[in-house]
Amino acid sequence: MTAAPRTTGSGTSRPAASPDVPPARAGRAEAARFVAARTVPGFARPRAMRAYAATLRALRARHGGAPVLVRGLSGTVLVLLDPQDMRQFYAEPVSCPAPDAQDPQAPQDPPDRPDPPDPHKSLIRRDHERREEQRRINDQVLAAGAPVHPSCGPFLGVIAEEARHLTAADTLRLARARSAVARTGRRIVLGDAAAGDEELAGWLSRLRGAGNWPGLRKARGRAARTVYDRTTARIAEYAARAEPHTLVGRARGHADPAGQACHWLLAMDTVPGTLLRTLLLLGAHPAEQDTAAAEARAAGARAGGAALGELPRLRACVRESLRLYPVVPDLIRVTRAETEWRGVRYPAGTSVLLPALFHQRDPEHVPAAHVFVPGRWTTPGADRDIRMAPFSHGAGRCPGDQLGLLVTAALCAEVLRGHRVAGGRPVLDPPGPLPATLDPQGIRLTLTRR
Template identity: 65%
Template sequence: VAALLIAAGRPRPRRRPGGVRASAAELRALRARHEDALALVRSRSGQTLLVLLDPQDLRRFYAEPVSVLAADPPQKCRGLSTHEPGRDGDGPGCARGEQRPERRRMSADVLAAGLPVHPAAGPILTVVAEEARHLTATGTLELARVRRAVNRAARRIVLGDPAAEDDELAGWLTQLRAEDGRPRGGRTRAARSVQDKARARVREYVRHAGDDTLAGRAARHAGPVDTTDPDGAVDPADEARLWLLAMDAVPDTLLRTLLLLGAHPCEQDAAAAEASAEVAAGGARGELPRLRACVRESLRLYPVVPDLIRVTRGETEWRGVRHPAGTAVLLPAAFHQRDPERVPAAHVFVPGRWKNPAADRDIRMAPFSHGGGRCPGDQLGLMITAAFCAEVLRGHRITGTRPVLDPVGPLPVTLDPRGVRLTLTRR
């Protein structure tokens, strides 16, 4: 979206709500001028951008194979939404990159793609319950506490309980995440060293991973691995490292979801009742449809990846016009998910919209992408995030929030989790 503002002769916006609102206004104006047709713009760098403004073009974007549309450069994808491959093959991306079939099969099998409740839900939810106690140890909740609890849970779920206390590995993974957030370019020597150390440490954990961990499931799927053959079988240690990195956005999404529930007392009470009823019914099952809807709505309002950019690999025709190879295709996902002209209550927290099964197939809504590029870990991510929410709400009520959100008025366009503070009181 920033490229559109540059093309229009405006300075690059800062990451603040006003700048994002201006970008949405620019896109609406662009759509009005082009009457939903594709908009071709050029940035100051000379890059041509084909902007998708109509749902029928979104459908094609998600349907095209990587042989036609590919990530260029590979886009970082963090957290719940892993439909864009990571740079140098080391980010947490999965389905949209040119993965070998065995990698795709492993991800689908280990992450239980398409299953609302993971086969290892029992052990996973036990880990979530134990680590969630750190979230409610005091009367306030903020991002640092959430990150620590979620990252500990992630290491236990992926690698096993011994990894929970591995602060050194946690530090390496933090450095790798920071490296992925820097401007494009090859990894520095120091970053490659950190990557190698993290890979070796994860590989050691995988050797001893239990059957209920994701790493253990991956090892069973892959069988013996020849680490000297880069073209051989998939290395479960590499996959496990990517799954750890892919949990990076869960803390942000969790904190935003709880903030939204704190600003909407009726929704919070209903979600808490669901969480309590699940335990009363005989134990944690991991379904929690209402809380999952709240997480989905949080991701609609504040997506992990707000803009998707891919590039044509050859000459490509769009709506009767041929475009040369190397044309960048921009899908402004955040804009479409909060488009007030086409999405009812676009700027309001309405988790009930996700009760309709058709909502998940709505091409405008893409927190986990669509088609062949859909994230195979979407259901697992929803299960874990909803379970963390449930653990907080079973025993506590969110009675104060910072920032204070208007429960009926438009929600802010951006919501930096670093500024979120929640006040908890016992029920």
């Protein structure tokens, strides 16, 4: 069992161990391999991810599974290598949660380069209060925890209309998926009037780009602020006349619906890649594809939108795709108070890294870790399995997880109801281990009519 966290009010930002129990530390060679595997360019990612997993396994073996301090390029992180420490990670109060599945639009700083906690307690308190208010709005508008969103019917109508773009040709690639999902997202968030607003789409793309390059963020700060102001002004125009079922329509009366809508639109960026990966995996597993297609046809034949919104088997396929290829492979949090991990005390401001992809594909703790097995998500309690966290756990769980599953599964259903994924690139080997990464830029699906 994990030791209970202790809070003492310590405020230093440099990890310091208990005088009785020294912390486990990675050696220079181990730290070098850890950093190298996580900072290689995109073309070398598959090999780098395998090297990263091998480095983490070696650290776990050498230190008996204890959390290990690893020195990165810009600071030290406490890396959690054993599943027994995950529950405490998800339960810990944090000052600076890293971007993960519930916040994909946040600036993507490298996991070993967290922003330090603000020394001014009043600023921390105000920032915490702001995040709590945003969380409350998100939970309400996104219907957090509800498998079928209250606006499910209108949303499914939008998805059915926009999914026609996905099957307009016999080949489906990322550009087409992005266009269809972007139109879907704008209609769900802002209403039908925003469907074709490509200028808004361009501004959102620039904001995403500015946030994802931390080294350039300061230089781009003024330009990014100008783009952000234009974006929120345009969103406010749509929000003023949006249909009641839209997300901004449900957010009326809150302090900053435009800012939240920007947040929701950017979060939609994760859907196209997940959609393509899920369909590619189904194309490589014909029996699973037939089961999913049968579910889609049966749900479409039943009256009412709720049945189509549930789609338990297709949702399981999406979850399994996210287990194998999570939006963010590493999660990092910065502790707000002194905490204890396995008998070692660390001060407030300690950066704690959970390598989520490593744990989700860890053959020592996850059966068939490198194989596509959607059925694992249909067993009772699977959604609460601490080893697997496509949408995180605890207070940091994504409030839009169910809506994201609804949209992605329904898009898959629209494709599979009338078409079969008859071929795909890259070619996958179902019996063997699936590749460590699947870049959606390289995915090409061949569709044939059923």
